[in-house]
Amino acid sequence: MDHTAALVSLATSVPPHQFHQKQILEAARSILSARYEQFETLASLFANTGIRNRYGVKPIEWYLEPRGWPERTNAFLEGAEALFINVAQAALARADLAACDIDTVVTVCSTGIATPTLEARLAGKMGFRADVSRVPVFGLGCAGGVSGLSIAGRLAQARPGTNVLLVVLELCTLAVRHDELTKANIVAASLFGDGAAALVLRAGDGGATRIEAVGEKLWAETLDIMGWSVDPEGFGVIFQRTIPDFVAGHLGPAVAEILARMELAASDIDRFVCHPGGSKVITALERALSLDQGTLAHEREIIADYGNMSAPTVLFVLERAVAQGLPRRSLLTALGPGFTASCVALRHAA
Template sequence: MNVKITTVSKLLPQYSRTTAEIIPFLDAWLTGQDDRFVRKVKKIFEGAAVDKRYSIMSPEEVFSNASFEERNNIYIREGIKLSSQCLREALEKATWQAHDLDYLITVSCTGLMIPSMDAYLINALNLKPDIVRLPVTEMGCAAGISGIIYAKNFLKANPGKRAAVIAYESPTATFQTADFSMANMVSAAIFGDGVACALLSSREEDRGPEIIAEEMYHFYDATRMMGFDLVNTGLQMVLDVAVPERIAQHFPNIIHPFLAKNNLMIADIDHLIFHPGGKKIIQTVEGLFDKLGKNINETKNILKEYGNMSSATVLYVLERFMERPAGSAELGLMLSFGPGFSAQRILLKW
């Protein structure tokens, strides 16, 4: 019995701006700051390898002094709307009915809501009353792959079932206007908002790349490398400048033993489906893979076109590969990094 990813669908919020269009908002926001600091922040935005980013809020709202409550209410309102529509579109794409779903996983780390998103989706789409649901709320950028791993394990134990993983993130809702740390500047420059949905199946008749292996990898003593602090004004970014270096140090142990367990080497992998954490992480990973004759061009393209949308981003990359005509027995390696610090890996076979 095989578990397959049958469909991936994405949806973007209504607001968008190019990096050039964001610069005037920086001037207004950074009024009173040292000129050298302002120039440095602009260079961070211009050099982030992000041409455009989308948001659930207008730029005026993002750079306003809106309270945590106001921002979180927008996160909830827009999240329910976008996630519901993205799930509907994924079901239509797969020609499934809402009642075909047996397992629902919702993924997000950029806002707070109880009940969680999955409860609202059950009502919005009239999903069946005995659907199993799982909210994944605190795994950050890694959670898109984490959600797929959890869905795969459920489907492996329950043949003939179908699952949906919906990743919704709004990093702009966490933006801190009174925080002038480099962590806040870098995160503002690279992050954007988006939602994506992956449908998985253990039914024999459903098609798509098969998940043939999955594994998590945890860095010891690295809990302050990435994440959020909950402060009075909301979720404040924690981002260590050493993240790319630490990834590079662990990279051989993340990749090669995982492939070896499946009697593979990196030369056997046809598609690298990597989460674009940011320009420096991409440069680090690209440098490691260039030596092996591989590229992560789609990862770079997604960062350029949308920015880092946290957990949803790797599904945007996966969609690009799902839309390509697949050859026989092609292999893909999915990889994402997130708070903890951790790496999540999935091996796919077309």
């Protein structure tokens, strides 16, 4: 019997407030331009991201006022709980399961702090059993969708026949800052949105799409590439290096190294499913992975429709790839703070 973890269902969800990219640019201009003389020079970033729309847990007026930790945290708890319930129930329905059938819940989130954690706060509303295993994961950033899938898959494989629910949820918009007059803050304002994805995994009873192998690479001395700073107002984004340049120069060898540990080669991969950080990152991914320009079409569609939602974004891409029909072997890839590349190889039986 094959005890590798299989994908039983996949669902995605976004909060109710849709923002157009030009609307966000005007909001950012109203907040920052009078105090930051370089704003107009950097405003072109909004047009160059490839983003048309994004979603947020609050109406746009909420973001126009300065906010501190208490307000951000209240907004996070309210928005995250609603989004968790929505996406988890959708994944359970597609798996023909109830919440009481779930044995392990893995919750991945790096954009808010909740203790008790989200799955504990929602156990009663969801209907989780009292003996459900809870695995909250914080700090993976944009790599969280792929790394979370890796963690959930290994937990399913460790206990064949049990149901593992993975919820990957990020509310990036709540980190918007009025006080940080920096290029990094403008980049963040031009890119990030809110969203969530949920999957049910199970090992030991067949399944068309299976996790064949997983792997990661952590680069030394790269803590400054991406992350959060923390101060009395909230999270502050850290972007100290140009990520597209890092992707172009380092991702190809890293993926080859990870594939070699999986006993695979790039020629064995029929489809790459990548976290799309932005249009320049997607172009860098195609170059780094030796793909024809335009190959990562789903990635471009997702970034256009939703922006960069951090961890769940790659799972939105996977959902579109599944709908189109997965090839025999796919490789999910994402980069996140650490600085880390995370990969999951999926094997699909037609």
